[in-house]
Amino acid sequence: VQPPAQGGGSTLSSLLSSGRLSRYFILNFQSCSFSFEYICVFQDFDLAVIYVSDALYNRNIYFDTSPQAVRLYQLYNHWLPRVLVYFFILVDLSLALFEEPAVVPLPTWATMLVELLCLLVFTIRLGHYAKVIPRDKFWKDPKNICIILTLIDMIIYGALTATDCYGVRWSRVLRPLLLVNVTEGRQLRRAFRSIRNALPEIFYVFLLFMFSILTFSLMALKLLGKRGLKTIDGFPYFTNYLEIVFDLYVLVTTANSPDIMMPAYNSHVIFTVFFILYIFINTYIFMSAFLAVVFNNYKKYLKEEVRQLVKSKRHKMVRAFAILQERREEGGEPVVTQANWNQLVRLVQPGISNPHRELLWSVSDDKNQGFIGKLAFVQLADLLNIEVITLKSRPHPLQSLCPAFYLSAPSRLLCRLVEHRAFVIVYDLIILVNAVFIGLDEENPMISNSEWFFLALYLLEILLKLYVFEPRIFFSKHSFWNWFDTIIVISALIATIVNSALKSAGGYTSRQILDIVFILRVLRLIRVVDSIQRFRIIINTLIRIGPAILTFGQLILVVYYIFAMVGMELFKGKVRFYDENSSNPAKAYCGNSLLNESVFAKSNYCKNNFNDVVSSFILLVELTVVNQCSGFATVTHASARIFFVLFHIVVVIIILNIFVSFVLEAFYVEYSVDKGDLQTALEKKIEELELAVAQYVPVIMNTSCKDYARMFEADLDPEDFAENEDPEAQTNGNFSNPTFSSA
């Protein structure tokens, strides 16, 4: 797999020669003027459009086919209500910032009013949804329960606070579930379903793992409990069974290594055998086994999901075909005419360019017959999913304005220089020198002035490139690094000027502006990575898993939110942070005398608390990295550790392993999978049509970043895609409807 077109911003020839683009194809469109043909108007044309766009965007809602329901469904899929719902989910989730314990306290009535508004929006959206889908399917949806439960909780809480009783807003843990259950959160729901499916297997390994920990703990109790050893804090060492179980569980996370071993090791070297065996079995063998089980199951179920998805996509395309089909001759195969096809494509993707559409048609209608059969029609959804950028290849504006100058020998020499490989190398060297200058002390006036010099060099680079390359190509949508460069350099210029102006005006230097200047300077260095081919491949793999990382980001947000809500109820106010300048004696023990002289307070962990939602999230991130929670067990009760163990199981054992599995699979695909058949066909067609240099330049983007589930398609057996060709399936094929299975 070649790297996708990210370099951009060069003329065609230089792009081709530099190898920055995977391929570049030039088309000649013989029929550039669009001829209005006869379009057979079907009653259900709208329905066909919906089927095709559902297939295109992998939507799986089973809707009524009455014209009214179809119109409602179209509205349901409109971007505006979808964005609105997301916005209100965001508002609903961010209420945690303003509710007790709050970052910015707001009165209870205000937050509850906002929450009511959010619930109203969700209810309207649900009502809309209920109108679209068949009635009986609607009542199985768990969203309804979430909303009703939230309402009940709000009423109870309102009544309790009104009567000055203590109430717990327990329904707050349900909020992130809305994010999972909203029909738009398909990827997230799929990830949740994969986790649920993998749970039984994980559970058995987990039981064995717990058995191993319990057995080792029993052995530790018997071997070490009676020896009268003391921990570093002077407490008895390994005398309480449950404490041992917990300590050894934490040892699996490596958080208390080697502290937990030291008293035994100091007593006799032979006890290290016990700990080394323990770490080997539980940290290495079992943790790898967890990863292996999660990896295998996740792969297996995701594959099954993708298979279902592909199947239902095909069914939908077959339905659309059934609507649009005509018979050219008596008893002949049903076909779809080019006119209808054009109309359909224009309605499904209004933004599609004419050359792009005609290219797709020529791929579908291989024999140039003017109509296509079912098989060719069905692949339309996949064809539309292949991203083709059409760039107008036009001459540089300077060439049109002042050709004599632009095409003169010195100007052409300059162009050749800028397009030369050495130009990139020189600028990479400049960046490296710049890195050294950034590292040096900026108090030195020579060094702080050098910043102007480097800024000038970077500006010159951008101007030179703009002189050589056509500006619209340089700033095309996919030229990531050009945009990156320009924005960073211009921002740095502005920030540096503002900073100097402030300084010379009153000798005053804003720390914030300086910070921005520094960040921008350092970010500039990242560009070095792009000019080395090997790095670009790795970076591209990492970028390609971006959408998946977003899904995992949502997944982890849901889990963090739930744990943050529960954690705040359990631990709020137990640990307090005092400002550095505070003279309060409670500062030494985080405002809780139970923490006096504890490791928690001595390590200055007071800010790691559950006192508001931001602190909670940061603490949960820390817990994901290292499960360090001794302090919270001290201030509440030993059983508080259950919360932290549970968090470790959910986040580290399950979710992080799924994340690692995903990265593994992404790299595997990157190393081994070739382009899809259809993509190859499209590229071949583009090559075939390459008759002369024309106005439009379509560029095929690697599509695998579009949908991470695609990655698994390559792994699927071809026979799984065998089409169900019998007529029953076409008319009333009730494809499975994964959307309705609860997450």
Added chain:
Amino acid sequence: VQPPAQGGGSTLSSLLSSGRLSRYFILNFQSCSFSFEYICVFQDFDLAVIYVSDALYNRNIYFDTSPQAVRLYQLYNHWLPRVLVYFFILVDLSLALFEEPAVVPLPTWATMLVELLCLLVFTIRLGHYAKVIPRDKFWKDPKNICIILTLIDMIIYGALTATDCYGVRWSRVLRPLLLVNVTEGRQLRRAFRSIRNALPEIFYVFLLFMFSILTFSLMALKLLGKRGLKTIDGFPYFTNYLEIVFDLYVLVTTANSPDIMMPAYNSHVIFTVFFILYIFINTYIFMSAFLAVVFNNYKKYLKEEVRQLVKSKRHKMVRAFAILQERREEGGEPVVTQANWNQLVRLVQPGISNPHRELLWSVSDDKNQGFIGKLAFVQLADLLNIEVITLKSRPHPLQSLCPAFYLSAPSRLLCRLVEHRAFVIVYDLIILVNAVFIGLDEENPMISNSEWFFLALYLLEILLKLYVFEPRIFFSKHSFWNWFDTIIVISALIATIVNSALKSAGGYTSRQILDIVFILRVLRLIRVVDSIQRFRIIINTLIRIGPAILTFGQLILVVYYIFAMVGMELFKGKVRFYDENSSNPAKAYCGNSLLNESVFAKSNYCKNNFNDVVSSFILLVELTVVNQCSGFATVTHASARIFFVLFHIVVVIIILNIFVSFVLEAFYVEYSVDKGDLQTALEKKIEELELAVAQYVPVIMNTSCKDYARMFEADLDPEDFAENEDPEAQTNGNFSNPTFSSA
């Protein structure tokens, strides 16, 4: 894949009904009396035997085919010299215990004498090897250099110590390389080669990873260095670039999280964004990327190795065939007769039972012709690799001695009871109750006496089983759990009796014996795992990767040994451990005033030092788990950290990832790969031949535990095994000789 026969120790019927064995096959051997047939005596019969056994044991040494060289080669492969070499390698490695800094100090002349003896043995072995293989191949072997370098070092060191100069025994790091380079360490060498092949890919990801760390460090320096923040120990925070780089590298290993973040977090919450981003990119993304790259490359190269191995195995079998072949008729296909085949198999595997051999023949000679062609002959090596246990199914000795009693109704009822599923469940419950009793305080006389009750119950179980099942089957080679039970229970009985005797004799309780009693008691609990089917599958997967874990054990031993040697040279005596009862004031700072008030000394880490080889190994294990090394940088120089970073890169980033890759692959194979074709053919044959119950019961063991490389065979393309049938390849096919490529 069904679980292999591990339950064992039951009569046939109970085994079949309990599902403890994957399959059980009963054979009727019509020709049990062996008829001496005409054996055509070939001159090169020995050579054929060697080819077949080389193919069987995957040996890849290219040897001379003169009769003398063949005899030398046979001697070279004899178990005695091989065991001797391993023994002397062990002696050579364990010299580190006696050399300065020593656990048990011995005079220099003594250790050097032993080392000379070891070198002598290795040289003899090498001389032998040189006689076997062609002369020119010999001189490429890196072993020779190791021995010569060691000799040179010994002379220099001897001279230096004689003149009272300070000498470094630098050749000690070469010692573990002998383990890699000895011809027997094939698996280990293969692992090393896989690592070496994966290095370029890892290197590029590593460069990017380092670039990321350096960039983040620069940003940290600029953002946090000028704010005058202090660490918890009062040092300036993030002001030195190299310190920042190191601290952030350690943060990747999660060892100093969240301590490294706290000063910034306490200053302003916004800085956590920097750290969270850093941890996300470097700890999660890059560490997963390392695993992915290692996983993919390791798989790829190991597959290639296995392909080579299978190819050369086939070549060797073809050569053996060329020696033994006869022509039945003029112009017919060359064949091998049954008599020659029998002779060959008996010489290759002297321990093979007659029924087993005849079974293999009947699989090879499918049409019962009395001779086999080349294709059938070539698969002999694989057939021999399938482990078939032949058990004599004979009646219980009590039945022969006293049939009236043994076959009486109460006796048969007892047998049925013991064979019943409930018997297992009852004993599992007893074990669980026992676990609770172990956990309780054994000072209570009721509880300490209960031990006798439980021991009696376990003894009863074993006796009952021995009553029901034939003892030789119960204690057969593969009945792991029966052996385990019996040994544990008998040892516990003996230890408990000895303990009681000591106690009642003089009121004296030996701590050591009590420890043994406790360990045995807890180990007994493990048996519960075997009675749950789901657990057994997981355990079997883990057991199946046992041989691979041994290879990794050697790999890690090599790496640890080298790092221990270097570490001892660098850090010996820098940190001292004082006994708990010592009143030396130096105890508070580990005998090094530089450590005064340091975290290292305060955490009581003094025993984590490089003062002898045992301490070094334990410290290296700790460093593998958590890279905590601040103390050693304090006592020597900041650059000492390079040692620890290097250790982390080699052990955690490369070797542990290979280990995880291996577990991943093992679970994948366990979940997805079916039995090999040959194994299926063998099982089918056994079923076909099932005509009556006979004396011998062959049991097919799952063979995948035999050689971990086999796991990958399933993944290989079938066309890779396409045989090279041309006559040139048979006579002078020079198969690649991976043994000679240096590791």
